[in-house]
Amino acid sequence: MIKVLSSSFNSSIQDLGRFGYGDIGVPVSGAMDSYSAKLANHILGNNDVDAVLEITLNKSKLLFDNESIICITGADLSPKLNNKSIRLNSAINVRKDDILTFDKPIYGVRSYLAVKGGFQTEVVLNSRSFYKGITKASAIKKNDTLPIRMASSESAKSFSTVKINKRQFTTTDIEAYTGPEYELLNKKQREGLNNTLFTISKDNSRMGYRLEELIANTLKTMLTSAVLPGTVQLTPSGKLIVLMRDCQVTGGYPRVLQLSENAINKLAQKATKNTFRFKIAF
Amino acid sequence: MTYKPYGGHAILIEWPSKIDENILKDVILFKNKIVNKDIKVIVDIINTYNSLTIIYNTAIKKIYDEILTLKSIYKEPLLQKKDKNYHWTIPVCYDQNFGLDLEEISNRTKLSIDEIIKIHSSTIYTVYFIGFLPGFLYLGGLPKKLYFDRKSNPRLVVEKGSVGIGGSQTGIYPIQSAGGWNIIGKSPISFFDTKKNNPCFAKAGDTIKFSSIGLEEFRQIEDQSKIGNFRLEKKIAK
Numbered sequence: 001m002i003k004v005l006s007s008s009f010n011s012s013i014q015d016l017g018r019f020g021y022g023d024i025g026v027p028v029s030g031a032m033d034s035y036s037a038k039l040a041n042h043i044l045g046n047n048d049v050d051a052v053l054e055i056t057l058n059k060s061k062l063l064f065d066n067e068s069i070i071c072i073t074g075a076d077l078s079p080k081l082n083n084k085s086i087r088l089n090s091a092i093n094v095r096k097d098d099i100l101t102f103d104k105p106i107y108g109v110r111s112y113l114a115v116k117g118g119f120q121t122e123v124v125l126n127s128r129s130f131y132k133g134i135t136k137a138s139a140i141k142k143n144d145t146l147p148i149r150m151a152s153s154e155s156a157k158s159f160s161t162v163k164i165n166k167r168q169f170t171t172t173d174i175e176a177y178t179g180p181e182y183e184l185l186n187k188k189q190r191e192g193l194n195n196t197l198f199t200i201s202k203d204n205s206r207m208g209y210r211l212e213e214l215i216a217n218t219l220k221t222m223l224t225s226a227v228l229p230g231t232v233q234l235t236p237s238g239k240l241i242v243l244m245r246d247c248q249v250t251g252g253y254p255r256v257l258q259l260s261e262n263a264i265n266k267l268a269q270k271a272t273k274n275t276f277r278f279k280i281a282f
Numbered sequence: 283m284t285y286k287p288y289g290g291h292a293i294l295i296e297w298p299s300k301i302d303e304n305i306l307k308d309v310i311l312f313k314n315k316i317v318n319k320d321i322k323v324i325v326d327i328i329n330t331y332n333s334l335t336i337i338y339n340t341a342i343k344k345i346y347d348e349i350l351t352l353k354s355i356y357k358e359p360l361l362q363k364k365d366k367n368y369h370w371t372i373p374v375c376y377d378q379n380f381g382l383d384l385e386e387i388s389n390r391t392k393l394s395i396d397e398i399i400k401i402h403s404s405t406i407y408t409v410y411f412i413g414f415l416p417g418f419l420y421l422g423g424l425p426k427k428l429y430f431d432r433k434s435n436p437r438l439v440v441e442k443g444s445v446g447i448g449g450s451q452t453g454i455y456p457i458q459s460a461g462g463w464n465i466i467g468k469s470p471i472s473f474f475d476t477k478k479n480n481p482c483f484a485k486a487g488d489t490i491k492f493s494s495i496g497l498e499e500f501r502q503i504e505d506q507s508k509i510g511n512f513r514l515e516k517k518i519a520k
Binding site: 019020021022023024025026027028124125132133134177179180222223224225226228230231248249250255258259260261 | 287291325326335339341412417420456476482
């Protein structure tokens with residue numbers, strides 16, 4: 001198991017999400033950047049759906065209580081093992097009593113820690129993804145213990161580092177489809193969505209990102225309908241909300257855009273004050 | 283009815299934009315037909331007042347073929363017998379310890395607190411769908427007299443089980459949450475239990491009625507409910 005020595009912000013166990021319960025109001029959840037989460041599992045030879053630890057711009061310190069093989073992907077939060085820098089996107093041997101730390105962000109926002117065999121925290125409604133009201137915990141905190149499987153570290157010797165495309169973290173292009181209510185927008189509103197450089201406000205979380213810039217909203221209210229991770233809602237005040245993995249299953253604001261799966265992953269690696277543009281596919 | 287892609291992974295089917303029991307029936311019937319097909323690539327089907335959103339586990343390659351498939355499923359007769367709909371009686375304690383906004387509603391609507399309780403607990407509501415929070419029932423049928431605007435400053439904490447009125451809607455908070463509805467009472471029962479096979483007892487198309495209980499009965503049911511010993515009153519819905 002892993003003992004949490006410190007964790008200053010939202011870090012949570014996530015897999016690829018909780019499906020099949022949307023019609024009783026259960027959010028999908030799952031790794032914000034599913035691309036990085038899957039990559040970490042691939043490098044370790046795990047299954048795609050194995051649970052990983054999502055660390056969000058978080059100075060944290062973890063103690064390994066048993067031997068394991070780990071892989072860190074996603075954001076570079078200066079990971080160190082026993083105070084020595086370790087590589088991202090590579091399998092790393094870990095011994096009992098080793099201490100893993102995350103500290104200064106170099107690029108990206110969310111880092112993923114996979115362990116050989118996946119984290120073994122509780123499964124609720126077919127998923128280990130933390131979500132308040134569904135799982136007992138909604139974030140990891142100091143003194144928590146996270147169960148993992150014992151893995152002999154020998155087998156990791158021959159692994160090399162996987163090259164990743166840094167643009168995944170630095171690009172300002174966020175691809176989107178037109179959303180169900182896009183057709184109700186006038187020319188000026190469409191141009192606004194297409195041409196504005198949007199800024200992520202400080203109000204951003206696993207549920208959604210509010211953006212700073214406004215699009216004048218002239219749309220009539222609509223009946224509550226389904227929303228998805230990646231849905232861009234236009235609120236009455238003209239503010240846009242990009243819904244993320246922990247979003248509710250239904251909402252009443254017009255759904256003007258829908259991000260592609262990879263665009264959600266890219267946005268998940270951005271946070272407060274970062275800017276981007278929607279690249280809308282018609 | 284219209285069918286359109288909703289991003290790369292989902293298809294949105296919409297009926298005319300209104301809250302209507304006939305539309306509800308058609309939405310549920312279509313949903314059941316799709317569920318019965320047991321299509322492996324479909325991972326979630328979200329029903330609301332006038333829509334179905336079909337969510338696929340991978341990007342949909344041939345969207346128009348998928349839509350044609352759905353359209354033909356719509357036309358098929360329902361082969362398997364559909365799940366029965368139930369009428370549930372939900373105990374609610376309208377004591378002012380819980381009904382934090384009863385007095386304000388009474389002052390502004392000129393209805394006495396007893397009248398508000400009587401109207402609220404003598405109405406039969408229809409479950410249109412479940413959304414917003416796990417186990418949150420969207421109920422239709424609130425009498426116009428009880429329409430009351432949402433609070434301009436939402437509460438940061440609304441307790442689990444709180445019964446509220448928001449505009450033309452009424453409902454129960456299944457888990458603790460922030461919330462802008464006016465709170466008129468509290469139910470001692472659990473609306474969402476992940477330990478159960480079916481975490482939420484109600485489903486779209488069911489009907490419910492609230493029954494007014496006192497503080498003492500509230501405590502009793504709450505205790506029974508905690509250890510799984512309370513059985514809700516239900517009968518086959520008409």
